[in-house]
Amino acid sequence: MRITRTKRTQPPTTGVSSSGFRFLGIDPSLSSTGYAYRDLDGVLKTGRIVTDDLRGPWRLSYIRRRLEAIVSACEPTHVGYEDYAMSFGGSKKHFGRVFHLGELGGVLKTMLWERGIDVIMIPPSVLKVAIVGRGGSKKSPVGKEQMTQALCKYGYHVAQNDEADATGLMLCAEWKTDATTIPKNARQYLRLDSLRECETVAGKLQSIAKI
Numbered sequence: 001m002r003i004t005r006t007k008r009t010q011p012p013t014t015g016v017s018s019s020g021f022r023f024l025g026i027d028p029s030l031s032s033t034g035y036a037y038r039d040l041d042g043v044l045k046t047g048r049i050v051t052d053d054l055r056g057p058w059r060l061s062y063i064r065r066r067l068e069a070i071v072s073a074c075e076p077t078h079v080g081y082e083d084y085a086m087s088f089g090g091s092k093k094h095f096g097r098v099f100h101l102g103e104l105g106g107v108l109k110t111m112l113w114e115r116g117i118d119v120i121m122i123p124p125s126v127l128k129v130a131i132v133g134r135g136g137s138k139k140s141p142v143g144k145e146q147m148t149q150a151l152c153k154y155g156y157h158v159a160q161n162d163e164a165d166a167t168g169l170m171l172c173a174e175w176k177t178d179a180t181t182i183p184k185n186a187r188q189y190l191r192l193d194s195l196r197e198c199e200t201v202a203g204k205l206q207s208i209a210k211i
Contacts, residue, residue: 024076025170034162037074046163080173083121116205
């Protein structure tokens with residue numbers, strides 16, 4: 001069980017607007033949950049929550065508690081969260097893993113909702129199209145390499161795959177809410193129209209909650 005952090009020192013290539021919005025990208029995983037956000041100086045910070053050999057409720061609790069600490073540190077108003085892939089094929093082992101990942105999603109999204117944080121659900125295919133400019137499997141080795149290479153176009157050098165995905169999710173959440181000024185040299189690569197498919201789940205403080 002461990003949490004890894006990687007500080008980035010390059011200046012951001014997009015400027016956050018005066019809206020006051022703050023963003024966190026979360027790439028949920030049972031073994032290595034990636035996250036990305038900007039600190040108060042606008043510097044990108046990324047890291048991973050690694051669960052090692054934890055299983056069941058222990059694993060869910062561990063990821064939630066570690067992510068709660070990250071949320072408390074960066075205080076996001078919006079989270080770019082990778083939605084479930086709509087492919088349920090594969091082996092029995094893979095099918096079971098889908099259910100476990102669904103449990104993790106329920107735990108994390110409930111925690112974010114309780115804190116009044118809006119969650120923008122970004123499907124893997126939409127993330128790939130928006131950042132890379134074309135679809136395909138983001139989970140394949142080639143797809144992961146394409147993600148890290150595409151981020152370099154925007155000035156973000158994130159080598160670790162889970163952290164790169166989280167950075168992409170953070171950027172998509174920013175672009176979805178029009179909270180950033182996109183660099184002119186990056187406009188030609190973007191496919192922002194794909195973000196129309198993303199659902200936003202309003203946090204408890206913004207939604208009508210009968211509790």
